[in-house]
Amino acid sequence: MSDTAILSPTAPSGPEITIAIDGMSCAGCAGRAERALAATAGVQRAVVNFATEQGTVTAQSGTDMVALNAGMAEALGKAGYPARVEEVVFDITGMSCASCVGRVEQALRGASGVIEAHVNFADDSARVRYFAGQNDPARLAAVITAAGYAATPRAASGGGAAGDSAARRQAEERRAGRAAAIAGILTLPVFVTEMGGHLVPPFHHWLVGIFGQGPLWTAQFILTTLIFLWPGSGFFTRGIPALFKGAPDMNSLVALGAGAAYAFSVVSLFAPAVLPEGAAEVYFEAAAVIIALILLGRWLEARAKGQAGAAIRALINLRPDEAEARRDGVWTSVPLDQVMVGDLLRLRPAERVAVDGVVREGESYVDESMITGEPLPVAKSRGASLIAGSINTNGSLQYEATAVGVDTALAKIVAMVERAQGAKLPVQALADRVVRVFVPAVIAVAILTVAAWMVFAPAPALGSALVAGVSVLIIACPCAMGLATPTSIMVGTGRAAQLGVLFRKGDALQRLSDIKVMAFDKTGTLTEGRPQVRATYCAAGFDRAEVLRLAAAAESGSEHPVAKAVLRAAGDVPLPEAEGFRALIGAGIEARVEGREMRIGSVRMMTEAGLDTSVFADELQQIAQSGASALLVAIDGTLAALMSVADAPKASAAAAINALHSSGIKVAMITGDAKASAEAVAKLLGIDHVEAEVRPEDKAAAIKRLRGQFGAVGFTGDGINDAPALAEAEVGLAIGTGTDVAIESADVVLASGDPVGAVNALDLSRRTMRNIRQNLFWAFAYNVALIPVAAGVLYPAFGVSLSPMLGAGAMAFSSVFVLTNALRLRALAPRLAERRMFHEGEPAQQKEA
Structure with a gap:
């Protein structure tokens, strides 16, 4: 291994970064990790020390460090040595x-x-x-x-962080409401005395006759000053320093606009002689109303923001505060944070499950709809799993705690949704680019507006120029641009979680809306995952009962649904122990039973082992035409039997596929089954394209073929063998009843085991993206249309100009409009309701998350 890897020996050196690296077991690993780092764009030199498990990287001068860090993390991950x-x-x-x-x-x-x-x-x-x-x-x-x-x-907690955030947001809403109320109370007399006189001249004459013009303006000055110093002080304490730092924000625009109107009014009131003849005017009402309206808008914003996070709070509130635990032989109520793994807990009717657990005693039905989106209560008996937050409908249960705190499924769902809500989608890139220059550009436009009015408007133009400049500053609203995307994401992903669709990665929300084809795994995804042996054909010299006994013994070491089908077919006969069990992923199993070599699997597996399957040629054709799968049994190198194994499609599979078709999506199925069997199922369900006899390691290649033929691909699956396809697809959707490996490889988790979840995920994605585009259009169109109007472009032709007060109201309204539009997503209904099938006598826990 070389000590260093130098990409640009003549380039000036930049910062040095030290990276802790996991997964290295020898010097060769260190060398591979070093080469991965050295090959990253922007790296000048890389050294990896196996002893310290660290890499030291020198960056090239002028390199974007965030892009470099992300590149190095990705390179190390691909090399198999992830950075900490x-x-x-x-x-x-x-x-x-x-x-x-x-x-x-x-x-x-x-x-x-x-x-x-x-x-x-x-x-x-x-x-x-x-x-x-x-x-x-x-x-x-x-x-x-x-x-x-x-x-x-x-702080990380089982949802407590989000609860703290909600409390902080409520406090912010109260502060914003109080500030808006105080500003409104102080503004009302200023507005009434000034604008009331303009609207109703006799009222103006009456006021002046009683108080005099000077005292009225002085009272307006005092009230407006109180507004500036009290509820509106934040605009100036934040906006002015930001302006001096060369990084103006929304506060800066308000401070400049309202401050300019206030300052001009003060000069007009106390030193009118310094202004041009006829230019003295007071605009205290404009300055006061600007502050009051924007504070009102911020209060409405705060309220809407709080509502945007309602879904997360609803999930958190599913947890009870206490649980009834057995301590020292006595049932005692204990705080939830004191429940430990292994505790025995009691659950009464109508109570919520406190933590994840396994039923040890009792039978009941539990409502899991708030977690999985499935409408029907699920039967629970000994050995069934329970999800924290679900509701026990009847019967009493005793269950053992298996996960508490941040390890419960509910806490993981909350964390997953929070992560998705914090994502930044590609569609937001344009808004971000505009926002970077928006406030400085608005200030520049305001200055040009004042200059243009001073040059082209008839004298005295100073007052009109000031009003136009202030209107430009106030009408501009980067708030709406900033809220357009994240608010819709928050509400959309929160509502999706309530419907059992969990976006693990926020950008999957946009990618899913763009897919052209949805591919499904077959077993356990489109089908019930509970296959049955329909028929058993034995070769000459083999007894059916004996073959089933030996096959069941061999399959007893497997968790595959087909293995369970063979065990059920064998019945309750005593089974000998199997030795040397070996699972061949996507093909079958091998084992030794009572000294006999057993091989059970697909036609392809037997053909590759050199066995002639033609003895069952007619039966294989019949099985394929019926849509069932063929399972061959070989004993001591001789074909002994053929089993017809069928797995019924889920009740909602056909409806889900029809819904995808109506949405303009092609539907494909990727399976390891024989082509004839796969096509029979596809015909039954209305699937457009079939990729059959696909090995697990080839599923990713099948996704690439679909992409080349149709475009962007979504893939829905549930097994370990689906992980490569889930990772390869533009969006991977994991059935929540599947394996952890599949879920970790996915972008979206469907909490229930119903393919309808994929339809609802697509629909939620499209409707959320439509909402985001509406918000972005409104935010941009508002500014594009109204800033020129505020500047006065319509005044020469139509005599129309925009009052700063109207500008402040419009600015506040634009943000509230965007938030209100996003909040409409809270009412989204699932495109299709999920339907759960129960098998008579089958424990419900076999199909639950």
């Missing part, structure tokens, strides 16, 4: 618009070791991934604080 990466979520206060989001992200991207930094304006949070040891939450929080925004690391 940590993640932290911050709750941030003080962000007022999308410009703030950009500044926080820019500050975090400049911090050492940061791989990824996403700031979400809709829930005031930041999610940061960084190399372990290169940074820590305290230093990252200090980076955010230095950028002008207070940050607190969010």
Whole structure:
């Protein structure tokens, strides 16, 4: 192994990064990890030390460090030696618009070791991934604080963090409401005395006759000053410093606009002589109403933001505060955080399951709809699993706690949804680019507007120029741009979770909406996953009962559904022990029973073993035509029997496929079954394209073929052998009743075992993306249309100009409109209702998550 890997020996050196690396077992591993790092764009030199399990990388000067860090993490992961990466979520206060989001992200991207930094304006949070040891939450929080925004690391808990966030948001809503109310009370007399006089001249004459014009303006000055110093102070304490730092935000626009109107009014009131003849005017009512309306808008924003996170809070609230545990032989109510794995708990009718567990005594039906989206209660008996948050409908159960705290399925769902809600979709890229330059551009337009009015408007033009400039500053709304995407994501993914569709990766929301074909695994996904042996054909010299006994003994070491079918076919006969069991993924099994070599599997498996299957040629053809699968049994190298194994399609499979067709989606099936059998099932369900006799390792290649033929592919599966296909597809959807390996490889988890979940996931994705595009259009169209109007482009031709007060109202409305539009997603109904099939005498736990 070379000591160093140098890509650009003459390039100036940049920063040095130390990366902790996992998975290295020898010097050869270190060499491979080193070469992976050295091949990453932007790396000048890389050294990996096997003893310290660290890599030291020198970057080329001028390299984008975040892109480099992300590239190195990806390269190490692909090489099989992942970097140790940590993640932290911050709750941030003080962000007022999308410009703030950009500044926080820019500050975090400049911090050492940061791989990824996403700031979400809709829930005031930041999610940061960084190399372990290169940074820590305290230093990252200090980076955010230095950028002008207070940050607190969010502690990991079983949903308590989101609960704390909700409490913080409620407090923010109360503060915003109080500020808006105070501003409204102080603004009302200013508005009435000034605008009332304009609208009703006798009212103006009456007021002036009683108080005099000077005292009225002085009272307006006092009230407006109170507004500036009290509820509206935040605009100035945040906006002015940001302006001086060269990083103006929404607060800066309001401070400049309202401040300019206020300052001009003060000069007009107390020193009118310094202004051109006839230019003295007071605009205290404009300054006061601007502050009041924007504070009202922020209160409405805060309320809407709180509603956007309602789905997460609803999930968290599924957990009871206490559980009844058996301690020292006595049933005692204990706080939830004191329940430990292994505790025996009691569950009464109508109570919620406190933690994940396994039933030890009793029988009941449990409503899991709030977790899985399935409408019918699920039968539970001894050995059945229970999900925290589900409701016991009748009967009493005793169950053993198997997962508590952050390890429960409910806590993992909350964490999964929170992660998806913090994602930044590709569709937001344009908005981000605009927001980076938006506020400075608005200030420039306001200055040009004032200059144009001063040059082209008739004298005295100063007052009109000021009004136009203030209107431009106030009408602009980067808030709506910043809220357009994240709010829809929050509400859409939260509603999806309530319907049993869990987006593990936020960007899957957009990718899923773009797919052209949905591919399904067959067994356990489109079918019930509970195959039955329909018929057994024995070769000459073999007894059916004996073959079934030996085959069942051999299959007893397998968890595959077909193995369970063989065991059921054998009945209750005593089974000898199998030795040397070996599962051949996607083909069959081998084992030794009572000294006899057993081989059980597909036609392909037997053909590759050199066995002639023509003895069962007629039966194989019949089985294929019926849509069943063929399972061959060989004993001591001789074909002994053929079994016809059929797995009934799930009740909702055909409806799900029809719904996909009506959505313009092609449907494919990828299976290891024989081509004739697979095509028979496909014909029954209305599937467009079949990839049959596909080995597990070839499923990814099948996805590539589908992509080449149809376009972007979604794949829905549930088994270990589906993991490569789930990873290869543009979007992988894992059936929640499947294996952990499949779920970890997926982008979306369907909490129930119903293919209808894939239909609902697609529908939710499309409708959420439509909502996002509506929001972005509104946010952009609003600014494109109204900023020129505020500047006065319609005044020369039509005599139309925009009052700063109307501008403030319109700006507040634009944000509220975007939020309200996003909140419509809370009412989304599933495209198809899921239907669960129960088999008589079958324990319900065989098909549950």
